[in-house]
Amino acid sequence: MIGLVRVGLISRDFREGLYVVYILMCGDGSLYTGITNDLVKRIKAHNLGTASKYTRARRPLKVVYSEGVVNKSAALKREFQIKSLSRAQKLEIISHSG
Secondary structure (H helix, E strand, O other), rough: OOOOOOOOOOOOOOOOOOOOEEEEEEEOOOOOEEEEHHHHHHHHHHHHHHOOOOHHHOOOOOOEEEEEEEEOHHHHHHHHHHHHOOHHHHHHHHEEEE
């Protein structure tokens, strides 16, 4: 982990070229995990309904966890790890991030 954003906050302080793995809490209570190299832009797209078919129908959305990683490959690996976790395990990660 290189950078960690506190729960519910979005930061532009991530270094250039750094990828971010994030978890959203959807309006229906479900969790969505994704990656991006521009978290602010990606969250805006999610909330506009243009980023993901899954989140489009589950707004409003809130960033509950984000983690900076060094490159896209590391981000994809971390995203897979998180997506493989149970909901309870994801909530545990989220609770320890703030």
